[in-house]
Amino acid sequence: MTDVPRLMFLTVVLWTVGMWLVLPGRGNGRRCMGAALLAVAFTLGAAHMPRTGTLATDAAVLVLVAATVAGAVGTVAARKLTGSAAWLVPAVVGHAGLVLFARAPAAAAAGSVVFAWALLAALLFVFLRREAKGNVLDAGACWEPALSAAAATVFASLVALSTTAALRSRGATDPGELALANRLLVVGALLSGIGLTGILARRNLLVSFFALGLFLLGAILSLVAFGTLHEDRGGEMLAVVAMAATVFHTALALVLALAAHRHTSSLDVATYQELGEPNG
Numbered sequence: 001m002t003d004v005p006r007l008m009f010l011t012v013v014l015w016t017v018g019m020w021l022v023l024p025g026r027g028n029g030r031r032c033m034g035a036a037l038l039a040v041a042f043t044l045g046a047a048h049m050p051r052t053g054t055l056a057t058d059a060a061v062l063v064l065v066a067a068t069v070a071g072a073v074g075t076v077a078a079r080k081l082t083g084s085a086a087w088l089v090p091a092v093v094g095h096a097g098l099v100l101f102a103r104a105p106a107a108a109a110a111g112s113v114v115f116a117w118a119l120l121a122a123l124l125f126v127f128l129r130r131e132a133k134g135n136v137l138d139a140g141a142c143w144e145p146a147l148s149a150a151a152a153t154v155f156a157s158l159v160a161l162s163t164t165a166a167l168r169s170r171g172a173t174d175p176g177e178l179a180l181a182n183r184l185l186v187v188g189a190l191l192s193g194i195g196l197t198g199i200l201a202r203r204n205l206l207v208s209f210f211a212l213g214l215f216l217l218g219a220i221l222s223l224v225a226f227g228t229l230h231e232d233r234g235g236e237m238l239a240v241v242a243m244a245a246t247v248f249h250t251a252l253a254l255v256l257a258l259a260a261h262r263h264t265s266s267l268d269v270a271t272y273q274e275l276g277e278p279n280g
Helices: 003-022 028-047 055-077 081-101 105-131 145-168 175-201 205-229 234-264 269-275
Strands: none
Touching: 003 028, 003 055, 003 145, 028 055, 055 081, 055 175, 055 205, 081 175, 081 205, 145 175, 145 205, 175 205, 205 234
């Protein structure tokens, strides 16, 4: 195994352990350790990404990537619903900035729909805070965090490897555009992996829907990257369609959350097992 594969393997291991430690259910010391491991893994990965152009461009892209990834991790790792909503904002803003760098203004404009989704969810939080009984705002419960983090990281790694391999097989093109597309594909896979972690691990209904939104944002970023590299607006149009799907999934999330809260005064999906039809 050469140095680069070893380094990538170390990055994947550090990221998996870091995601496991930052998920709720552990003390602040372990969560801080997990955040440090994630920061090291992010630094190792970013250091081996190809340059996109000038130093200023590279720095801007790195800041947007860092905001997107940090916001996504915070969204699925926050213990409170209000914290999850707050972390969603930098994730969406950073994602919109990366889409703009890919010269896909329609998709970036559609990203404002997702940002409005976060604000709409914040209004729901206000409603829940007024009506809260017990631990409605507490989003700390998790299913199997270690297994969820490992499965999601493996998924993200496979997606990143397959998409970047498809990118390299395209042939010669502008080095700057190729490097930018490579970064967008890796970040898209990482976003989808973080979203999958939240879907698998978090028991709070709204946090799970937030995680599903992050998963969609990762897919949208990959569509935009391929569309821009091939100079085809089809990827951008598909991204806009995906944004429209996000609107419907947002409406469904709000309806389900309100109905669940009325029936159980809780957003923990474990409590909904009693709401099914009786057997027989």
